[in-house]
Every structure is written in structure tokens, then in C-alpha cells.
Amino acid sequence: MTQTPTDTLAARPALPWIRLDGPEPFVEGRLCKVCGARTAEVHLACPACGARDSIETYRAPTTGRLHAYSIVRRSYPGVPVPFISAIVDLDDGLTLKGNLVQVAPEPEAITIGMPVKMVFGDALGRTDKDGASYVAFFFEPSA
């Protein structure tokens, strides 16, 4: 991942479920011990079964498969295009959305079901009003 200069603010997670307090960044998943549902977001109770106090957190795997995608050629003003918006099912069943990178933005280059891996890196140079940089995840094809 991109080195953060020591004279600037520490990089922040670009999503609440990206954890930067380990040796390597990772996604923290949430598993319901009652029904087995997995989510990234934090809820008051399990959204699948309604159980309370049933959630345990875990380190999500970094490999999965492409479930669906779109090649985005026009987005909101100022957003660089094209990019591939990808829905990925990780190997444990947790679903995440991210950019699919290292692939040409053409339908012929993309196969639904293709194996992908999650990589972490700087959030495309985006900074907030404090000047802080952010850490994001991306997906790239895995052999």
C-alpha cells in the first residue's frame, strides 16, 4: 500500500469495516452466531433473524468470485471514468462492492464467476477536508 508521509495525518479507513489496526489492513466481517448471516455493516440486531447480542466479528477472507458488475462510463460530475463496479462474494459468503482493477473495462475481458482477490491501497489520492488520506480495497483477478 501507499506509504503515508509521517508529517501528515495518519491514513483513515475509507469504510467503517476496513480495519487498519493490524499488521495489514483487513475487512472486519460480522457473523450472527444464531443464524449464520454475514454482514459488513453494524446493526442493532441481526438483520436476517432479529437475534440480539448474537454478532461476533471476524477477519474476512481476501479471495472470492465476481457475482455481478457494471462498466461505468458516466458517473456523477467529476468522477473519473471508466471503472468497473463489481459485486464480489468472498469465499465465506460475505458480499462486498468495489472497483475491479487490472482488467480492461470491456465486457469481453470480464467473466461473471471469475476468481478475484482483495487488495488494499490508497483511496485513489482522495483526501478529506483535513487533508487526511484514506485506505480502500480493490479487487483484481486471481489466477
Next chain:
Amino acid sequence: MSENIYILGIDMLKFGKYPDRTFAQLGGEAALLALDDAGLGVHDVQAMYCGSVFGAYDMTGQRVMREIGQTGIPVTNISNACATGASAFREAWIAVKSGLYDVVLAVGVEKTPRGMLGGHHEGGISPEGLFGSASMPAVFAESGMEHAGMYGTTFEQFAKVSVKNHHHSTMNPKAVYQKETPLEEVMGSEMIAYPNTKLMCSVNVDGAAAAVVVSEKKAREMGLGRAIRVMASALASDPWNPRNPIMPDVNGCTRLAAASAYEQAGIDPGDVSLVELHDCFATAELLHYENLRLCGLGEAGRLIDEGVTALGGRVPVNVSGGLLSKGHPLGATGIANMYEVALHLRGEAGARQVQGAKVGLTHVVGLGTAAAVHLFEKA
């Protein structure tokens, strides 16, 4: 409790751009047209529900009453994303069904901002283009590609939806566009979010529609001549799905609402004569053929290929032109769909009349998520 509930009057404004008109003026005009259609006046109305997305925080319903007559009746404002108009209608149906009122007015009105909807974020950095896209064309493209991954549905099949609905709109003077768009033009127009090209995205317009919902007693008093019976009113939110909301799910809630509607009406999908469904993007229409059980899972591509859902086919879909060509003023869309179905059931749809129409289905789905399905028949 009233057993049967009817639409006695219903109408809509031509969808388009009305920069010089307020929400209240647009909604008020639709309300007066619907009252005229019912043969009733503002003093007959006992309660009113007003649906609007971009006017939701501005007491739009009360402002509409200032345009048409401030009688002091209860007014409730409704916002439920793209299911807003249908939700306002359903509240009116519930109010009459409960036996509290005999005449209730439902209005859907919208002035839609220009450009691609959404994109606002608070604090931190924008996630758009960093964690994929949350734009509507991309979200619905992904839903379409999920279908493509499961069943082999093609870009061309999705594009054919747009060809069909634009063709239908050439016969609808209240559609914002009345223009044929051949397949090459649809597939060759600007790619917004593959596989949705610009001509496969619905049109952001302004508009209003209104319906007068009445009890059996009132309908019989006024005469059932042009009355439309509400066979079913169903609303569902998104049930748990492991990918939702990372991947917004428009299928689960549509299926729930459809199952409830068919059960309420005691009919099968095969009994439906025409459908106005939520084609916010061309990719979405094919998913809803299956969600509404017009065909089996994986058969939607074949349906569009074989013309089953075109005017003249077994179950014409979006003969109004749909959101793709009639236009999609969010809060007005749900009631406008019902207006279209009512025209056909009354035999008043002109060149695009679905011959022998007996039962009409309307569907909308708003991301977040809310799906409404209604079934209607001629009284």
C-alpha cells in the same frame, strides 16, 4: 369496512418539464382532473394522501389543497422513493377499506432535479468510483448482469426493452417522448453503465397524477359505469438477502408484493391482461417479468425476443411507454401507472388499446427498498 374499493376518477398530466410551475400547481391540476373524471368536487373529499420525493419536506399535500380548496380534511404526505405514488394510493385504499371514509384523494407529484440522481455524501471522501458505483444506472446494470450471469441474458435483449417501450410511447400523447428508437440506435447511444446505454435509462421529468378512491357505497351511488375495482393492494420492503444492501435487491420485495397481490385477488399471473412495471432501466424490466411471474425464472430474455410483452403479445408490458419513454417523475409514477391500466380497462386507450383487457397489474419499486403491486379490473 368496505368490501370492494374502487377508483372512480383518475388522470395525469403529460409528463415533461414544468420549470414555471410549483409542486402544488402540478399536483392540484392532476387532482382537479381526477375529481372531474369521478364527477365529484373537492367538498366530497374526506381525506387526502400526497406522494412526493423531492417535495416531501414541504407539506406538498396541504399546498395542493390550497390550490383546489382548503376544506380542512386530514392530509398526509408520503415519501417512499420510487414507490411513493403507489404508497400514497395504498394509504387512500386503506383509509377507505377501513370504513373511516367513502371518498379519499391520492395525489403523486414530482419536480425532478436535472442530471443523474444521487451522488451526495457527507464527511470523509466520496465512495463513488472508489468502491464501485452507487449511481442508479450502474446499480440496475449490476442487477441485470446478475441475471446475465445466471441465465445468459444479453445486452441486445436488454436493449430490446427500450426499443419496445419507446415504440409504445409513440401512441401515448402524455409521454414525454413519442419517438421510435431502433435497436442499433439504443445499443449505439452513449454507454452510461454497461449494459445500460442512455436510451436504456428512464427520463427525469416533472409530472403529477391523481386518483379518487371510493367505497362500494359511494361507487354505487355515483354509478359503476367507468369505475375500476381495486382487486389487490400490496406493499413490501426488502426481506433479508445476504448481498443486500451492498447490492440493492429489487427482486425479493417485488416477489413478496406480487405473491400478496395475487393471493388477495385470487387470480393467477396468467389472468393478467396488461402490466405497467418499473422499467427505471431497461435491465430492470426483464427481471420483473420473472418477479411478477409473467414467466418462469430465466425465461425473460425469451419473452422479449418473442414479442410476448409487446402490444399485441400475450401480456403487453408498459404500453404507455414506461418510465423509459413516458418519463419517471418519481412521486407521480405509481399513480400514472394506474391511470394507464384504467384507460385500458375502460377501453379508452386509443391506438395503444390492449384489446379485451380484463385485469391490469401495476408495479413500482423504490430503492431502499419498497415495492408495490396493485391489481385492477373493470367494475
